[in-house]
Amino acid sequence: PAAPRAASASDPKAVLKEVFGYDEFRGDQADIVAHVVAGGDAVVLMPTGGGKSITYQVPALVRPGTGLVISPLIALMHDQVDALRANGVRAAYLNSTQNAAERAGVEQDFLDGELDLLYVAPERLSAPATSALLQRGTLSVIAIDEAHCVSQWGHDFRPDYLALGDLSARFPGVPRMALTATATRATHQEITERLRLPDARHFVASFDRPNIQYRIEPKVDPRRQLLQFVRAQPAGSAGIVYALSRKSVEQTAEYLRTQGVDALPYHAGLDAAVRAHHQQRFLREDGVVMVATIAFGMGIDKPDVRFVAHIDLPKSVEGYYQETGRAGRDGDPAIAWMAYGLGDVVQQRRLIDQSPGERSYKMRLGQHLDAMLALCETVSCRRQNLLAYFGQSSEPCGNCDTCLDSPDTWDGLVPAQKLLSTIVRLQRERNQAFGAGHLVDILRGASTERIRQQGHDALATYGLGADLSDQDWRSVIRQLLARGVIVARGEYGVLAVGDEGAAVLRGESPVPLRRDVLGRGGGAPRVRK
Numbered sequence: 001p002a003a004p005r006a007a008s009a010s011d012p013k014a015v016l017k018e019v020f021g022y023d024e025f026r027g028d029q030a031d032i033v034a035h036v037v038a039g040g041d042a043v044v045l046m047p048t049g050g051g052k053s054i055t056y057q058v059p060a061l062v063r064p065g066t067g068l069v070i071s072p073l074i075a076l077m078h079d080q081v082d083a084l085r086a087n088g089v090r091a092a093y094l095n096s097t098q099n100a101a102e103r104a105g106v107e108q109d110f111l112d113g114e115l116d117l118l119y120v121a122p123e124r125l126s127a128p129a130t131s132a133l134l135q136r137g138t139l140s141v142i143a144i145d146e147a148h149c150v151s152q153w154g155h156d157f158r159p160d161y162l163a164l165g166d167l168s169a170r171f172p173g174v175p176r177m178a179l180t181a182t183a184t185r186a187t188h189q190e191i192t193e194r195l196r197l198p199d200a201r202h203f204v205a206s207f208d209r210p211n212i213q214y215r216i217e218p219k220v221d222p223r224r225q226l227l228q229f230v231r232a233q234p235a236g237s238a239g240i241v242y243a244l245s246r247k248s249v250e251q252t253a254e255y256l257r258t259q260g261v262d263a264l265p266y267h268a269g270l271d272a273a274v275r276a277h278h279q280q281r282f283l284r285e286d287g288v289v290m291v292a293t294i295a296f297g298m299g300i301d302k303p304d305v306r307f308v309a310h311i312d313l314p315k316s317v318e319g320y321y322q323e324t325g326r327a328g329r330d331g332d333p334a335i336a337w338m339a340y341g342l343g344d345v346v347q348q349r350r351l352i353d354q355s356p357g358e359r360s361y362k363m364r365l366g367q368h369l370d371a372m373l374a375l376c377e378t379v380s381c382r383r384q385n386l387l388a389y390f391g392q393s394s395e396p397c398g399n400c401d402t403c404l405d406s407p408d409t410w411d412g413l414v415p416a417q418k419l420l421s422t423i424v425r426l427q428r429e430r431n432q433a434f435g436a437g438h439l440v441d442i443l444r445g446a447s448t449e450r451i452r453q454q455g456h457d458a459l460a461t462y463g464l465g466a467d468l469s470d471q472d473w474r475s476v477i478r479q480l481l482a483r484g485v486i487v488a489r490g491e492y493g494v495l496a497v498g499d500e501g502a503a504v505l506r507g508e509s510p511v512p513l514r515r516d517v518l519g520r521g522g523g524a525p526r527v528r529k
């Protein structure tokens with residue numbers, strides 16, 4: 001049975017203290033809460049661990065009625081509701097895991113005004129019965145969690161989210177909030193438009209995690225590199241090592257154990273009891289290294305994780321940011337380390353090719369992968385790159401590998417000019433545009449059917465880039481894309497000259513490129529002078 005609401009429930013700060021036990025709001029929390037309590041809509045972009053929950057839970061307790069929380073994470077609902085009840089909040093959820101009697105009980109509590117917070121999965125919300133139920137009660141606030149799921153460009157797209165756009169019509173006068181930890185400029189705009197929040201105030205927290213040091217290196221001998229990294233950490237450091245496959249999780253944990261590291265495996269294929277035991281040891285003891293698939297970490301609250309290591313390339317920058325974000329939540333120094341290799345890229349491209357789905361969907365997955373690779377291959381500050389991906393500009397950080405030990409570079413001006421001039425010629429002489437694959441074929445002087453058909457072997461730049469391998473060219477192109485020298489357009493990702501392209505064509509802008517990128521194995525580039 002939940003405790004009765006405190007008498008001081010009209011004061012947000014008192015609710016924060018009495019219900020949640022916190023003395024102060026953090027960051028934008030106080031402003032967001034005040035705005036929503038006053039009835040305003042809000043779009044909240046805050047990194048994982050930033051404290052989004054408080055921003056709708058407190059208004060739900062302060063305003064009359066029940067706060068409706070829409071969340072796709074059904075697996076977490078039970079825990080979230082339990083945690084709230086432990087604080088005396090009258091919380092419940094409606095989802096597909098319940099039987100009819102449980103659902104009926106929750107519905108009655110809602111109608112009786114006995115609920116402060118009601119968590120609902122988006123697919124429930126589109127059911128007419130749920131909609132009718134909600135109309136009969138009083139809502140204090142509607143919070144749409146994981147709001148980026150409305151974006152068709154993201155990797156978490158959920159069709160049910162599109163229907164959430166009509167909530168303002170269905171519940172006029174109820175303040176609405178959209179919350180997410182993954183927001184590029186494009187996603188931010190899509191959230192605002194599709195969830196119909198034209199008058200919302202936008203709260204964009206910094207995505208910077210200054211205490212995390214970013215380090216990314218090419219794979220040479222991944223096990224030894226990982227071991228060296230783990231051994232270099234202070235004794236007793238807790239860490240997470242992320243791997244893509246269950247097999248790799250088990251083998252890596254086993255290897256680390258033979259080397260004297262207290263490593264444990266964690267993946268969905270393990271027995272539930274084993275998983276729970278490993279998780280408990282990780283949470284309670286010092287110095288446990290959890291080797292896990294990305295399923296591990298969601299909803300796990302361990303502030304003193306000192307490092308997160310990736311031994312396989314994440315599928316996207318969003319994924320990388322979320323996973324590395326599990327390090328150093330206590331604010332003390334932490335390290336995000338990764339080793340990546342050509343094998344990762346080949347494997348992921350194959351997975352993308354084999355995945356069911358439309359061409360445009362695969363294109364998007366490919367773009368996510370390219371952005372991740374561009375972060376790996378950047379010669380400038382990793383953090384600057386990462387934050388730019390989330391639409392935030394910043395200065396070089398002084399706390400990443402490229403800032404601390406400047407990478408070995410070569411001058412990519414000439415190849416960049418060859419590529420740009422090919423793009424310009426095709427555009428001017430033939431009014432044509434192509435994606436990276438065909439442009440590289442032209443530059444390398446390949447004799448493909450398409451080249452012969454189009455007569456592209458007659459172009460002045462045909463074969464001019466044969467001194468670089470296909471992989472080298474891909475890497476050059478990713479870097480040029482990341483810097484805005486070229487841009488990819490449309491569904492097919494055809495390349496065009498970007499804002500920074502003119503200066504490169506005139507030879508006025510240097511194009512330093514990393515020497516240690518994929519396919520080179522650290523060797524010197526074979527660039528003709």
Ligand code: ADP
Pocket residue numbers: 022023024025026029046047048049050051052053054301
């Ligand atoms: P998010 O949903 O943004 O990932 P959470 O809402 O889960 O973040 O909050 C992350 C952690 O921060 C939780 O452990 C939460 O209890 C804590 N927290 C949130 N707000 C405050 C605050 N004002 N003071 C102290 N701790 C807070």
Ligand code: ZN
Pocket residue numbers: 380381382383384396397398399400401402403404
């Ligand atoms: Zn830096």
